[in-house]
Amino acid sequence: MDKLSIKADLYMGQGAMDRLSEWRNKRMFIVTDPFMMKSGMINMVFDRLHSSNEQYIFSNIVPDPPIEVVTEGVEALRSFNTDLIIAIGGGSAIDAAKAMKLFAQKLLDQRDIPFIAIPTTSGTGSEVTSFSVISDKQKNIKYPLVSDDMLPQEAILDPELVKSVPDFITADTGMDVLTHAIEAYVSTKANDISDALAEKAMKLVFAYLPRAYKDGNDLVAREKMHNASCIAGMAFNIASLGLNHGIAHVAGAKFKIAHGRMNAILLPHVIEFNADYKPGYGKEDSNRAAVRYADIAKSLGLSAPNAKSGVRSLVQAIKQLQKQLNMPQTLRECGVDQALLEEMRVSIAEGALKDGCTATNPRVPTAEDVLQILN
Numbered sequence: 001m002d003k004l005s006i007k008a009d010l011y012m013g014q015g016a017m018d019r020l021s022e023w024r025n026k027r028m029f030i031v032t033d034p035f036m037m038k039s040g041m042i043n044m045v046f047d048r049l050h051s052s053n054e055q056y057i058f059s060n061i062v063p064d065p066p067i068e069v070v071t072e073g074v075e076a077l078r079s080f081n082t083d084l085i086i087a088i089g090g091g092s093a094i095d096a097a098k099a100m101k102l103f104a105q106k107l108l109d110q111r112d113i114p115f116i117a118i119p120t121t122s123g124t125g126s127e128v129t130s131f132s133v134i135s136d137k138q139k140n141i142k143y144p145l146v147s148d149d150m151l152p153q154e155a156i157l158d159p160e161l162v163k164s165v166p167d168f169i170t171a172d173t174g175m176d177v178l179t180h181a182i183e184a185y186v187s188t189k190a191n192d193i194s195d196a197l198a199e200k201a202m203k204l205v206f207a208y209l210p211r212a213y214k215d216g217n218d219l220v221a222r223e224k225m226h227n228a229s230c231i232a233g234m235a236f237n238i239a240s241l242g243l244n245h246g247i248a249h250v251a252g253a254k255f256k257i258a259h260g261r262m263n264a265i266l267l268p269h270v271i272e273f274n275a276d277y278k279p280g281y282g283k284e285d286s287n288r289a290a291v292r293y294a295d296i297a298k299s300l301g302l303s304a305p306n307a308k309s310g311v312r313s314l315v316q317a318i319k320q321l322q323k324q325l326n327m328p329q330t331l332r333e334c335g336v337d338q339a340l341l342e343e344m345r346v347s348i349a350e351g352a353l354k355d356g357c358t359a360t361n362p363r364v365p366t367a368e369d370v371l372q373i374l375n
């Protein structure tokens with residue numbers, strides 16, 4: 001039996017932020033990052049709030065939010081007597097708010113606090129997922145929390161908020177969307193509903209990510225990528241992810257590489273690994289991943305006369321997209337030298353095998369396989 005948790009009411013498109021003006025008499029706990037404050041973008045919230053509301057601004061969120069920030073937030077949220085949480089920012093702000101809500105409810109016995117997520121990047125889909133990725137900066141690890149209790153009641157997808165995202169973050173986060181969709185599609189937990197969502201998200205990425213990258217003010221492309229991010233989030237909330245994310249969570253934390261960028265570097269290699277396995281190796285349906293990748297290639301209009309060439313076309317299309325987005329394609333290009341890789345590779349391989357995302361990868365990897373991928 002599959003359970004599909006699609007909980008949030010979505011307010012979408014230009015003007016969606018106006019939804020905020022409908023709230024009255026709330027003690028709003030607003031979680032955001034310093035960029036939103038400094039740039040004045042936070043005024044897009046304040047300008048819409050009715051004077052009967054009171055606000056507490058928690059703006060300490062840094063990328064890959066550490067547990068200490070979450071703990072601080074739980075305390076602030078509780079002492080403010082919050083009755084509505086609003087998270088506005090990238091995946092880091094939304095994830096941090098989700099973890100605060102979860103801990104406040106579980107540890108401090110608070111009632112369910114309504115929660116609105118407002119993404120300002122088009123990448124994680126966190127506004128519709130039961131995941132929150134929190135970092136332990138001392139140990140250099142990231143760990144995903146998983147609970148339906150963190151799901152926002154509402155998400156506001158307004159493309160106006162994404163216009164200011166610089167091109168390199170547009171590229172990183174956009175490739176995160178693609179990785180979510182591809183991993184959900186080949187996951188051992190994929191079903192017809194996650195397939196439909198993943199397929200749509202991939203098509204939107206190939207059609208609109210280069211446009212959004214080239215011209216951040218292209219509101220059509222921004223809106224399509226914002227939707228793609230949310231749709232891919234729904235897909236992987238159903239089907240989960242795979243080895244790509246398993247490695248990225250560990251390697252991204254160790255090498256301090258942005259999440260989407262780390263995913264993008266790994267993606268062609270993980271696809272080749274998953275597609276190239278022999279009958280009897282790992283999961284019983286040995287050719288399934290290659291066929292699924294070829295299905296993706298076909299749905300994107302790429303040449304796929306058989307599974308093997310379909311996989312090749314897909315990998316080429318991804319590499320081509322990375323080039324269009326001027327993205328690094330190797331760890332070395334991200335400043336990771338051979339000595340650092342040597343030092344970290346075994347702990348990355350061990351961590352990747354333990355990561356929850358790896359469990360639904362179509363091919364069961366060994367530590368040696370992960371080392372090969374990292375090479």
Ligand code: NAD
Pocket residue numbers: 033034035036062063064065089090091092093095120121122123124125126129130131132133142161162163164165166169173176259260
């Ligand atoms: P982010 O939230 O870390 O933000 C990256 C940078 O972009 C920050 O400096 C931020 O200030 C800036 N930024 C955000 N919005 C902006 C805007 N509109 N204009 C200009 N700058 C802006 O990046 P992200 O990729 O959205 O989130 C990454 C985090 O989400 C990672 O911790 C990752 O592990 C996690 N994640 C979570 C899920 C999930 O389901 N919960 C899924 C994938 C990734």
